[in-house]
Amino acid sequence: MLKQLTSPFKYERLKINNQAGIEAKKDRKKVNLSTLKRLWVYLSEKRMLLCLVLLMVVLSSGLGLLGPYLIGHTIDHFIVTKEINGLFLLLVSLTVVFAFHSLSLFLQNYWMISVSQFTVNRMRSDLFRQFHQLPIAFFDKRQHGELMSRVTNDIENVSSTLNSSFIQVISSVLTLIGTVTVMVILSPLLTLVTMIIIPLMVIGMKWITKRTGKLFKQQQQNLGELNGYIEEIISGQKMIKAYSQEEKVISQFVGKSNQLKLSGFWAQTISGFIPKVMNMLNNISFAIVAAIGGLLALNGLVTIGIIVIFAEYARQFTRPLNDLANQFNTLLSAIAGAERVFDILDEEKEINEFEANGVVPSLQGEVEFSNVSFSYDDGDDKQTIENVSFHASPGETIALVGPTGAGKTTLINLISRFYDANQGEIFIDRLPIGQLNRDELRKQMAFVLQDTFLFHGTVLENIRYGRLDATDEEVIEAAKLANAHFFIQKLPNQYKTIISYDGNGISHGQKQLLAIARAMLANPTILILDEATSSIDTITELRIQDALARLMKGRTTFVIAHRLNTIKKADQILVLKEGKIIEKGTHEELLQLKGFYSEMQHKN
Ligand SMILES: Nc1ncnc2c1ncn2[C@@H]1O[C@H](COP(=O)(O)OP(=O)(O)OP(=O)(O)O)[C@@H](O)[C@H]1O
Numbered sequence: 001m002l003k004q005l006t007s008p009f010k011y012e013r014l015k016i017n018n019q020a021g022i023e024a025k026k027d028r029k030k031v032n033l034s035t036l037k038r039l040w041v042y043l044s045e046k047r048m049l050l051c052l053v054l055l056m057v058v059l060s061s062g063l064g065l066l067g068p069y070l071i072g073h074t075i076d077h078f079i080v081t082k083e084i085n086g087l088f089l090l091l092v093s094l095t096v097v098f099a100f101h102s103l104s105l106f107l108q109n110y111w112m113i114s115v116s117q118f119t120v121n122r123m124r125s126d127l128f129r130q131f132h133q134l135p136i137a138f139f140d141k142r143q144h145g146e147l148m149s150r151v152t153n154d155i156e157n158v159s160s161t162l163n164s165s166f167i168q169v170i171s172s173v174l175t176l177i178g179t180v181t182v183m184v185i186l187s188p189l190l191t192l193v194t195m196i197i198i199p200l201m202v203i204g205m206k207w208i209t210k211r212t213g214k215l216f217k218q219q220q221q222n223l224g225e226l227n228g229y230i231e232e233i234i235s236g237q238k239m240i241k242a243y244s245q246e247e248k249v250i251s252q253f254v255g256k257s258n259q260l261k262l263s264g265f266w267a268q269t270i271s272g273f274i275p276k277v278m279n280m281l282n283n284i285s286f287a288i289v290a291a292i293g294g295l296l297a298l299n300g301l302v303t304i305g306i307i308v309i310f311a312e313y314a315r316q317f318t319r320p321l322n323d324l325a326n327q328f329n330t331l332l333s334a335i336a337g338a339e340r341v342f343d344i345l346d347e348e349k350e351i352n353e354f355e356a357n358g359v360v361p362s363l364q365g366e367v368e369f370s371n372v373s374f375s376y377d378d379g380d381d382k383q384t385i386e387n388v389s390f391h392a393s394p395g396e397t398i399a400l401v402g403p404t405g406a407g408k409t410t411l412i413n414l415i416s417r418f419y420d421a422n423q424g425e426i427f428i429d430r431l432p433i434g435q436l437n438r439d440e441l442r443k444q445m446a447f448v449l450q451d452t453f454l455f456h457g458t459v460l461e462n463i464r465y466g467r468l469d470a471t472d473e474e475v476i477e478a479a480k481l482a483n484a485h486f487f488i489q490k491l492p493n494q495y496k497t498i499i500s501y502d503g504n505g506i507s508h509g510q511k512q513l514l515a516i517a518r519a520m521l522a523n524p525t526i527l528i529l530d531e532a533t534s535s536i537d538t539i540t541e542l543r544i545q546d547a548l549a550r551l552m553k554g555r556t557t558f559v560i561a562h563r564l565n566t567i568k569k570a571d572q573i574l575v576l577k578e579g580k581i582i583e584k585g586t587h588e589e590l591l592q593l594k595g596f597y598s599e600m601q602h603k604n
Pocket of ligand 1: 140376377384402403404405406407408409410411
């Protein structure tokens with residue numbers, strides 16, 4: 001049976017297909033590069049600001065180099081020669097250098113945050129828009145919370161990395177180049193000494209980053225899975241309580257949470273080694289420069305000022321290396337996040353080129369199926385709908401009956417183009433359905449389902465969902481026609497009463513009446529009804545029946561019927577079994593056949 005419009009197909013959720021991930025891993029380097037290129041497409045929209053950021057990074061890196069140089073210069077030229085004026089000059093110039101250094105740091109941060117917030121806002125919006133352009137089949141295969149995690153966590157990851165890492169990486173590279181250049185000019189010999197430690201650093205960094213990259217990806221994946229699970233559990237709270245499954249759910253949660261804890265622990269611990277190891281190597285480098293520099297000074301090969309400059313540069317030299325190693329991890333984690341976002345953006349949209357040009361004339365409501373077959377899974381040998389043919393004239397009521405799993409909902413899904421047929425052709429008003437613009441087609445359809453989805457908002461807004469440009473008067477008129485007006489008036493704030501998420505606080509029958517009002521307002525040519533199976537009190541039931549009769553008048557209606565009364569009134573009954581139409585006709589015709597249908601009626 002159709003469940004509800006926004007998530008009508010909550011059938012057993014399929015496991016995420018890991019195959020794509022495995023394939024993608026094979027081509028990891030290529031993928032990373034293309035991910036960076038795609039990120040650049042977003043970033044480049046703010047290229048002016050980025051240029052300013054770069055300018056500030058160059059300035060701050062240069063000023064960072066100038067500080068130690070000024071101190072060394074002062075030692076050699078003013079302290080050794082005891083010129084007190086020189087010391088004053090040093091004080092003034094250092095103050096100016098540090099002030100501009102801080103200013104440039106502040107500005108680069110400020111502008112970079114603007115760029116990154118703009119970028120992730122764009123990505124977030126693109127991702128959200130993409131969700132609305134993906135076919136229903138896409139959502140069948142994924143946990144909803146896992147998808148939410150992409151909009152929240154993954155995007156947040158990209159944001160925080162752009163905020164800090166982008167600047168750090170460029171400033172580190174610039175500082176490295178600047179430091180080495182000045183060092184070589186001052187003393188090539190002492191430069192060599194300072195560099196002794198570098199191979200050790202590179203090996204250490206490589207060892208650590210190789211491990212952390214994988215761990216961060218794992219952490220991200222575990223977080224997505226946990227979010228998916230939480231979303232599912234919150235949605236299914238009632239069912240969990242009804243079946244006393246709390247303990248099982250908690251233990252499953254603990255299992256997933258522990259997995260996240262473990263991957264998070266190792267990712268953080270191993271990446272946490274980086275600064276410690278670098279710091280140690282830094283101090284060793286400092287000691288080597290001091291010792292060998294001292295020896296060289298004793299032999300008159302370098303001055304004390306140069307040793308001071310080198311000692312400071314040795315520190316400056318390892319810091320950017322250290323930063324680069326740190327940022328590498330953050331970058332990897334952000335790239336993993338961006339990749340997960342782009343994966344979704346790359347999914348094939350529901351609307352294709354051909355269809356965009358498709359037209360939907362004002363429909364009459366003629367529907368024809370010609371040898372239609374369909375299966376949810378392409379690789380499935382067994383078809384869910386098999387070789388189905390029928391014709392519905394405008395204004396006719398077609399009742400779909402058959403045992404559970406017969407394919408009634410699937411047939412409806414095909415008429416609404418939630419899925420496309422694998423074989424055969426569906427015609428609406430004699431036009432192949434594929435040539436009709438999907439959105440426009442759905443605008444001429446309305447759905448009254450067993451469990452109508454109500455959004456958080458007023459009663460008025462919920463009915464207006466049927467046609468957004470309807471006036472308040474039109475909404476009230478629709479509610480009256482749907483027999484919903486009487487109960488709405490009794491609500492605390494009548495049409496302005498806020499309905500909580502998914503209509504909690506509104507009875508099942510009232511929900512149905514609101515759904516009918518919504519459909520009434522939409523004024524569709526084709527109507528899809530899924531008759532409620534749950535028992536509703538007799539008076540409400542009568543009101544529903546009365547409203548439905550009014551709604552169905554003059555519209556082609558497909559109804560998944562459970563009540564004999566509805567079935568009897570139908571112009572055609574399609575009896576479905578295992579995806580095939582096994583009998584077709586009116587109630588009387590089918591009874592005379594004395595086949596499956598008449599047997600079904602006798603059993604009831
Ligand atoms: N989204 C889906 N993905 C995979 N299989 C699906 C999906 N939806 C339905 N099916 C399968 O297709 C078959 C037909 O289901 P369908 O919902 O159309 O039957 P139905 O006649 O409406 O049943 P019911 O009266 O119980 O609602 C079933 O075997 C079902 O498990």
